[in-house]
Amino acid sequence: MKGIPSSGVVSFRLFLAGSLAACLLVASCVPQSQIRKRARDVSSLIGDQRESIYNCAPVELATAEINIEIARNESSLGRSVAAVRHMKLAEEAAEKAFAQSRDNVCLNDSDGDKVPDRKDRCPNQPEDVDGFQDADGCPDPDNDGDTVLDDQDECRDVPGPVMNKGCPIVDTDGDGLPDKEDRCPQVKGLIANFGCPIVDTDGDGLPDSEDRCPYETGLIANYGCPIADRDQDKVPDVEDACPDEPGPISTRGCPYRDTDGDGLLDPDDLCPMDPGPKDHKGCPYKRIEITEKKIELREKIFFVSGKSVIKRESWPLLNEIAKAMADHPAIKVDIEGHTDDVGNDRANMKLSQARANSVRAYLVKKGVEPMRMRAVGYGEDRPIDDNSTPEGQAINRRVEFVITAH
């Protein structure tokens, strides 16, 4: 009875066995994941450097790699202690191998550019590590091939002309002026205006930059400013003799006047210096007009054909001349007689003198002092029109009053 275990003791032993099995299970499972992780770590440590490690630390590399495989095998069989031991050996060997393989000789890299000769297209020329085709082991002194060497090229990877230090010439607004020189790089403009558009706000033809009055339409001659014209008569104040009174250019901007005070403005007054009624167009006489040099006749003096007898119809005209002579006592006149070329010269000369005399006599009779008049006959010598036509002949037959003294 004593040698037979009781049921309680059996239960206790079963408990111990179960616990031990659980511990073994845990002990075998946890290292398996750890082993996998550590194996990955060692592999990544070797990683890209495997070639150089192979060259300089082959024994250590072999030790590391075979021990990793052994550790994995041990781990898969649940022998965690052995797996950890082999893993440790692998790690130590890998670290040793890595430490021994850091120089260029191990990498078999003649030019020391970290590209192994086996992969180096230029094994004797070191790669210029600048992010441009660095894997081929060849230096690229001019990445963008624009003939500007990289060390002088401000845009190494974008081709550009030498004059622009290897950078492309950018002309954003396409106006032909590079942005660097363009004062308005975003707006198309003229090269002559530094790439800026010519702005003429007031549209007077003068750019704002030269316009002293950019917001007021003006004349170019006046620097783009409007010309002052207070009376708005289109005559600028500087030229306007009457800047505050509107007037035409002909009077230098002054209003028309009535110089002779006859109620007719000078432009409407045929005799602006002599007052006259409106129905005489401002002239004091109806049939004549006194000018600087002559007493102009608005009518002809008619004579009996071939004679010096004045026709009655011309008496009012001569009366008016007499009045004018009385109105202007200082005036002296030559009374000139003229004929056409019909008939002989001497006869014409005689006739013209006779007619001039006849007129002078009439005026004397009307009160004009004889001393103020001289009668002269010119015959056909001074025609003023064509004697070959009847109209011309009629015009040439005339009497003129030429003022000789005022």
Next chain:
Amino acid sequence: MKSALWFLILLLPMALACSPISASKAISRADESLKAAQAIGGEAKCPYEFKAATLALEYAKDREGTSDFEAAIEFAKKARELAEEASRKASLIEDGNQARLDQGVTQ
């Protein structure tokens, strides 16, 4: 009875594949390959392959000793391959054919 016999006959190749005999044979071949590599100077000329082969063979033997024939065979085969690779490269180096060697230095 007859069917049981047939079953055993079919099972025999599978049993032989992981048997002590197969493991011993694989280890023996690997051993021979390693000795051949050593003879040709593989240890000095191809230290990686030689060392790896040596370690793999050691482990194969260790596994055989614990009756883990499957692992023994696997590592023995690996040891043999590595030893043969060491011999091949060593002979290439011997012939001065570095260029061909450079093309396949690593595994």
